[in-house]
Amino acid sequence: MASGFTREQVTAVAALAKLELEPSEVELFARQLGDILAYADEVQQIDTTGVPPTSSLAARHAADRADERRPSLDREDALASAPDASLDAGFFKVPRVIG
Amino acid sequence: MITEGADGAGKMNGAPTMREVRDAVRSGARSASEVCHDALSRIEALNPQLNAFNTVVAERALARAEAIDRDRDRWRDAPLAGVPVALKDNLCTRGVRTTASSRMLEAYVPPYDATVVSRLESAGAVIVGKTNCDEFAMGSSNESSAFGPVHNPWALDRIPGGTSGGSAAAVAAGLTPLALGSDTGGSIRQPAALCGVVGLKPTYGRVSRYGLIAHASSLDQIGPLTRTVHDAAIALHVLAGADPADATSAPEGVPDYLAALTGDVRDVRIGVPRALVEKGVDPDVARALATALDTLRARGATLVDVELPHARYAIPVYYLVSTAEASSNLARYDGVRYGFRAGANPNARIPNPDLGTMYARTRAQGFGAEVKRRIMLGTYVLSAGYYDAYYLKAQQVRTLILRDYERAFTGVSPVDVIAMPTSPTPAFPLGERVADPLQMYLADVFTVSASLAGLPAVSVPCGFTALRLPIGLQLTGRRFDEATLLRVADAYERDTEWSKQVPPITSH
Numbered sequence: 001m002a003s004g005f006t007r008e009q010v011t012a013v014a015a016l017a018k019l020e021l022e023p024s025e026v027e028l029f030a031r032q033l034g035d036i037l038a039y040a041d042e043v044q045q046i047d048t049t050g051v052p053p054t055s056s057l058a059a060r061h062a063a064d065r066a067d068e069r070r071p072s073l074d075r076e077d078a079l080a081s082a083p084d085a086s087l088d089a090g091f092f093k094v095p096r097v098i099g
Numbered sequence: 100m101i102t103e104g105a106d107g108a109g110k111m112n113g114a115p116t117m118r119e120v121r122d123a124v125r126s127g128a129r130s131a132s133e134v135c136h137d138a139l140s141r142i143e144a145l146n147p148q149l150n151a152f153n154t155v156v157a158e159r160a161l162a163r164a165e166a167i168d169r170d171r172d173r174w175r176d177a178p179l180a181g182v183p184v185a186l187k188d189n190l191c192t193r194g195v196r197t198t199a200s201s202r203m204l205e206a207y208v209p210p211y212d213a214t215v216v217s218r219l220e221s222a223g224a225v226i227v228g229k230t231n232c233d234e235f236a237m238g239s240s241n242e243s244s245a246f247g248p249v250h251n252p253w254a255l256d257r258i259p260g261g262t263s264g265g266s267a268a269a270v271a272a273g274l275t276p277l278a279l280g281s282d283t284g285g286s287i288r289q290p291a292a293l294c295g296v297v298g299l300k301p302t303y304g305r306v307s308r309y310g311l312i313a314h315a316s317s318l319d320q321i322g323p324l325t326r327t328v329h330d331a332a333i334a335l336h337v338l339a340g341a342d343p344a345d346a347t348s349a350p351e352g353v354p355d356y357l358a359a360l361t362g363d364v365r366d367v368r369i370g371v372p373r374a375l376v377e378k379g380v381d382p383d384v385a386r387a388l389a390t391a392l393d394t395l396r397a398r399g400a401t402l403v404d405v406e407l408p409h410a411r412y413a414i415p416v417y418y419l420v421s422t423a424e425a426s427s428n429l430a431r432y433d434g435v436r437y438g439f440r441a442g443a444n445p446n447a448r449i450p451n452p453d454l455g456t457m458y459a460r461t462r463a464q465g466f467g468a469e470v471k472r473r474i475m476l477g478t479y480v481l482s483a484g485y486y487d488a489y490y491l492k493a494q495q496v497r498t499l500i501l502r503d504y505e506r507a508f509t510g511v512s513p514v515d516v517i518a519m520p521t522s523p524t525p526a527f528p529l530g531e532r533v534a535d536p537l538q539m540y541l542a543d544v545f546t547v548s549a550s551l552a553g554l555p556a557v558s559v560p561c562g563f564t565a566l567r568l569p570i571g572l573q574l575t576g577r578r579f580d581e582a583t584l585l586r587v588a589d590a591y592e593r594d595t596e597w598s599k600q601v602p603p604i605t606s607h
């Protein structure tokens with residue numbers, strides 16, 4: 001699977017990742033991602049029957065806090081770094097959503 | 100340039116330790132303003148060659164130093180009184196540009212401080228600037244920075260290591276005695292080793308990550324780069340502790356790390372994973388490791404062979420897990436709330452026809468090649484049909500890597516720390532591995548396993564190659580046992596002079 005990373009696959013993954021790629025990048029990534037995944041294939045040879053996955057090493061559970069209102073960022077501060085925002089109305093502005 | 104330490108001792112040609120600087124300010128031998136001026140003039144003189152800083156905040160730093168001088172009583176006992184600090188440019192600073200060395204955040208000014216920034220300032224530190232790093236802390240050589248690579252102070256045509264390359268170079272060249280870095284798979288330890296300074300990655304959760312620009316959230320940790328282990332212990336004590344703003348920060352109490360530095364390692368058992376470190380290691384690095392182990396044995400430590408059979412899978416596991424997490428974390432850069440937006444200029448040649456196109460163009464133009472590559476890899480391994488084969492499998496092997504360490508630390512012949520080289524090679528020439536990402540990833544062979552296991556690890560200088568390039572000894576400890584880790588590293592440092600060496604560039 002990994003060794004044959006096609007241009008079509010690269011284009012499909014780029015669409016999922018919301019990345020517009022140049023044709024030269026599609027070629028490059030097809031080769032490089034194929035190489036990296038071929039290297040990663042050795043992981044698949046390991047017997048992991050009955051081994052639980054480790055997804056986090058946090059010492060406590062993220063939900064272990066009181067569900068209380070607390071001060072947060074001012075709206076003005078939150079909008080200050082936006083490429084396009086309406087400070088008066090208090091919202092971010094984006095191009096039209098439906099093409 | 101004034102280069103003397105507080106007590107005149109250890110005035111290593113322009114590179115006083117953090118403790119010397121701090122003690123001089125505390126005693127009144129030097130003012131915080133003088134110390135700050137020195138740091139700024141050294142940065143001005145050397146940064147054009149090193150490219151270690153993305154941003155220098157001279158006025159802000161001097162104002163802060165003057166405030167400390169005006170209110171000396173308040174700062175008399177402060178652990179970092181007047182200490183100039185460089186922050187990796189992925190740590191948010193209120194009102195100071197924070198770029199993660201990416202075009203995406205080139206003009207981003209955070210509205211809040213990272214918790215570590217507040218902690219440093221409460222301890223009396225003076226922030227002088229933001230250091231260059233790999234883009235979004237992805238790389239092993241600092242060459243993925245959108246603002247050009249950092250140059251190694253020991254050999255300007257070589258990499259400083261990555262991703263905290265600017266922080267390591269700043270401390271090595273004596274620009275600041277303390278810098279903060281972040282470490283996801285070796286990003287504090289590897290540049291520390293290649294630049295000849297001390298770099299500490301604390302236990303996952305030991306230091307709050309609030310305000311650290313996220314790369315891989317189950318691996319990221321902030322830590323100090325310093326000239327000595329003693330300085331690292333002081334810094335960790337300031338940085339460590341639970342933080343309500345970071346749910347993954349640990350509630351464990353923070354011990355007195357300085358009290359742990361007894362120099363006594365007679366009760367310490369040091370594990371050496373021989374099978375792992377005998378392959379693919381530069382001969383000078385292998386010799387330096389052997390000599391360092393002899394030094395520790397001569398001090399009374401016991402050397403024990405340990406096996407970490409799954410550590411050899413750590414690189415592929417790391418690149419599957421970290422890219423999956425990164426692809427998710429970096430989804431936030433969409434040109435809406437902050438950062439770069441393609442076609443944002445109303446006179447743009449090609450206006451965005453719709454929201455989806457704006458996202459894709461913003462990310463295409465805002466991210467560099469390595470970041471795109473990792474987002475692509477991470478998106479792929481999380482996608483339907485491949486999740487079990489790659490991501491889930493990698494998480495299972497991560498468990499096996501963790502169990503290897505647990506067995507070494509708590510098994511029938513338990514050890515207190517595990518020793519190996521930090522990097523298999525010294526600093527390589529700039530450009531050597533840029534075209535081959537896989538070769539670049541192999542630079543992390545000894546650092547990624549401690550990251551996957553969430554364990555504390557420190558790199559301490561342990562010699563030089565024939566070409567006079569620094570070599571680092573990596574020690575890995577038990578979870579939340581930075582005290583033992585630092586005790587062993589400090590004991591080693593007491594018997595060696597490596598930490599006192601400074602690169603030739605500093606005497607120019």
